[in-house]
Amino acid sequence: MFGTYLRLDVTVWASDRAVIRAARRKLARSARRDPAKREVRKRFYREMLEHHANAQHLVAEFRL
Numbered sequence: 001m002f003g004t005y006l007r008l009d010v011t012v013w014a015s016d017r018a019v020i021r022a023a024r025r026k027l028a029r030s031a032r033r034d035p036a037k038r039e040v041r042k043r044f045y046r047e048m049l050e051h052h053a054n055a056q057h058l059v060a061e062f063r064l
Contacts, residue, residue: 005051
């Protein structure tokens with residue numbers, strides 16, 4: 001999933017909302033609207049936010 005995060009084309013200091021919006025654009029239209037896939041969508045968004053937080057932590061740690 002880290003590769004998907006990298007393809008979102010968001011900066012490290014982008015807001016969580018910007019990450020969610022970019023991740024939403026990566027999903028197929030049918031996956032965005034299907035109520036049966038709600039839990040999978042939520043897990044996908046959480047993983048993207050987790051990768052984003054890790055990237056922010058790395059940049060802050062090494063002062064890049």
